[in-house]
Amino acid sequence: MTTQNQPIELYYTPTPNGRKITIALEELDVPYKIHPIDIGAGDQFTPEFLAVSPNNKIPAIVDPEGPDGNPISIFESGAILKYLAEKFGKFYGTSWAERVKIDEWLFWQVGGFGPMLGQSNHFSRYAKEKIPYAIERYKNEGHRLFRVLDTQLQKMQDAGKDYVAGDVSIADFAIFDWAQNYLNYGVEAGEFPTFEAWLKRFGERPAVVRALAVKFEKTPVDADKAHATMFNQR
Template identity: 45%
Template sequence: MPSLDDFSVTRKWPATRPDLLQLYSLATPNGVKVSIMLEELGVPYEVHHISFDSNDQLTPEFVGTFPNNKIPAILDPNGPGGEPIALFESGAILLYLAEKYNQFLPQDLGLRYTTLQWLMFQMGGIGPMFGQVGFFNIYGGKDFEDKRPLMRYVNESKRLLTVLDKHLVGKDWVAGSEYTIADMAIFPWIRNMIVRYNAEELIGWGQYPEVSRVLSQWLQRPAVQRGLLVPAR
């Protein structure tokens, strides 16, 4: 029967508790999606810090298990059929955990697909667009004299926030009254726009009162507060 030792990633990051789910991550907006989900579930897990400074994600051990060389990633010793499974892509991991533990993804098909719709909205829109704002505002792109690339991504980010703000009117959470993986996917990126990318003024944060309301509510959840710190910086 396969074991965790069969996965190359464990050669560099050995599991001290091979019976637990192994999380390979960093406290980025994508990374904390999964740690927040695990904290919300109350599932015990072992975390391994993947350092971008030392290019851990490019090592043969990491890529041999997770070929897309990105975080977060998980290795679950108790996957389908009782066999280990390795997964990358934060959205896929959220969906896997939601289905495995039957939480944070509605059973009602209408609400289920609404949740998945907004999960894809984050993965295909919010994540890529907000990330480019961060690059051009505070990282390598900040020194570019031509500000058209920055403004292209700022304008698209503002459009996405406007879509979300209108949608949230009269709703507790993104999918309605139920807290779901869509919230866990979207709000780490919105928080990052403010606390990390210094883009509050650029995006006109005051124009999105509904997004601000739900973000504040989300940040009050104890599991969110814990998950945002995993792995410790």
């Protein structure tokens, strides 16, 4: 099994996309160091962060023990989850068929579930102009996606499995924190009981509890600059 001696550097904001990665790192039980990115203060637009995440979005990681022992930076939460699962050989199935199923639900989250809920949240809560068509459109699509998730979880339950793609995997890591605030997306309590049971079951995993408790504390800017400089010279 792969071991990790130097901590993985995680550029992090406590959002659903950020928590995907703390959940993965806690579940994998590998050392990591948080570099807080205060998106309200514009930290995501600094040249130092751009060197790690060219899309100026969190999360991003730098693994000082990447392929062939060389540092590697990775941005986009789905790519990070796949990298970590493949490197450490956990939470990504044991066969090609299992990995295909996990990929389906991982990409379902990054391509649809997260973006649609994000749009729903934006137009319902933050848009300066309330546009009824946009609010209704994204609310309805969010509700549909929760129904899709519940249907999949029911299928897995019927097969004697507890998680989205069978056994617990990076698909669950990706979906969970986006799903927690389901009542804000037009879903009523008790409407999707299989989904709610999964949410509770997954949320009670010790590693998930630890991941959700990660504190967001600013670190000196010089530390981030020093690390980014090191990485750019690799």
